[in-house]
Each structure stands twice: as C-alpha cells, then as structure tokens.
Amino acid sequence: MTTPTDTVTLERRIAARPETVFGFFTDREKWLSWMGADGTFSFEPGGAYRTGVTGENVASGRFLVVDPPKRLVFTWGWETGSMPVPPGSTTVEITLEPTAEGTLLRLVHSGLSSEEARAAHAEGWQHYVDRLASRAEGTDPGPDAWMQQPAGLGPH
Numbered sequence: 001m002t003t004p005t006d007t008v009t010l011e012r013r014i015a016a017r018p019e020t021v022f023g024f025f026t027d028r029e030k031w032l033s034w035m036g037a038d039g040t041f042s043f044e045p046g047g048a049y050r051t052g053v054t055g056e057n058v059a060s061g062r063f064l065v066v067d068p069p070k071r072l073v074f075t076w077g078w079e080t081g082s083m084p085v086p087p088g089s090t091t092v093e094i095t096l097e098p099t100a101e102g103t104l105l106r107l108v109h110s111g112l113s114s115e116e117a118r119a120a121h122a123e124g125w126q127h128y129v130d131r132l133a134s135r136a137e138g139t140d141p142g143p144d145a146w147m148q149q150p151a152g153l154g155p156h
Helices: 018-026 028-034 115-136
Strands: 007-014 038-041 048-054 057-067 071-076 090-099 102-110
Touching (some): 007 115, 018 028, 018 071, 018 090, 018 102, 018 115, 028 115
Antiparallel strands (some): 038 048, 048 057, 057 071, 090 102
C-alpha cells in the first residue's frame, strides 16, 4: 500500500480540451514531441512501453488503465541510469478534468521510496508536464535541453 510519503503529485492547468491532452499520452509521435527521443509503445491495458527519455536513461513499464479522455495509469521505472527505481516498481496515474479554460491535469506518481527519487521525479515531471502543456496548447517548447545532458544529470 502506498502512502503520501512515497508520492509525487503535480497539478497543471492546460488551455486545451482533455481529448487533446489525452492524445499526447496515447500517440507515439505526440508522446515523443514532449518527452523522449525514441520509444516503442503499446497504448492498451497490459501494453508495454520503453522510451529513451534523456541521454542514456531508458524508462519502461506497462499501461494498466487507458480510459480516454479521463485517466491513464502506467507503471514506471528506469532500465538504465543512476536512479534506483526499477522498471515496473512505481505507478503513474494521470487524470484529466475538464475546466472552463481547458483541462486540469493531475499526475500522481506513487511508490517512490526514497527522498532522492521523489525529488528527482518531482523535478522531472514538472519539466515534462510543462513541455506537454506547450504542445497541447499548440506552441513549440523547443528542443529538450535535458536530452543533451550526460547520464547522471537531470532526471534518472
């Protein structure tokens, strides 16, 4: 059972409809437009994904819930890099709530057992949700500066 002490929560208002935002979590090209350089994705319950997020850091897991355009749940972990969060060891839940201005995105990443892991993932998700919001709102966030960092810097 997870507790709030092993969880990172992030909320972000996005000036785009939930259907638009959801598409950035279920389409390979759209996903890679805000996070990652390459990857394979099977966007269905039980489907696996593997993506190079930054430098040599590769994240992988499985989709558990795909409920457009409201909710997406997937396991998360790192195959490579210095962060001790093995693939499938944590869970990310994305909920999208319609608002008058567009969408309230809520991301809850649970199962992060160390303060180091929570801090790194809080920073990482903030960085990538900002990039996602730009894409969903129709602007270009530019190249991901974290892509150029050597392994060991930025998110792990």
